[in-house]
Amino acid sequence: MQYSNDYDSIDISFRVKGSKGKGRMRIFADKYKNSWDYKEVVIGIKKLKKTIIIIERKE
Known part of the structure; x- marks a missing residue:
């Protein structure tokens, strides 16, 4: 977990x-007032060489 912007941004x-194997989930979010705005949530599956996009925010 990495914080930045005085603990108002995270990279987890x-x-x-x-069932399809093991992978790694990454979450990028910014805190606004008392709630988190999720910019991106993805799962990378190494064995399948595939990335599953859960949340992708277009800016």
């Missing part, structure tokens, strides 16, 4: 496991 990465 952790392992996940499911």
Whole structure:
């Protein structure tokens, strides 16, 4: 987990496991007032060489 902008932005990465294999989830978010605005949430599956986009915000 990495924080920036005085703890108002995060980059989190952790392992996940499911029926199609193992991977890593990454979450990028910014804090606005008392809630988080998720900019991007993705899962990378190394074995399948595939990235699954859960949330992708166009700016």
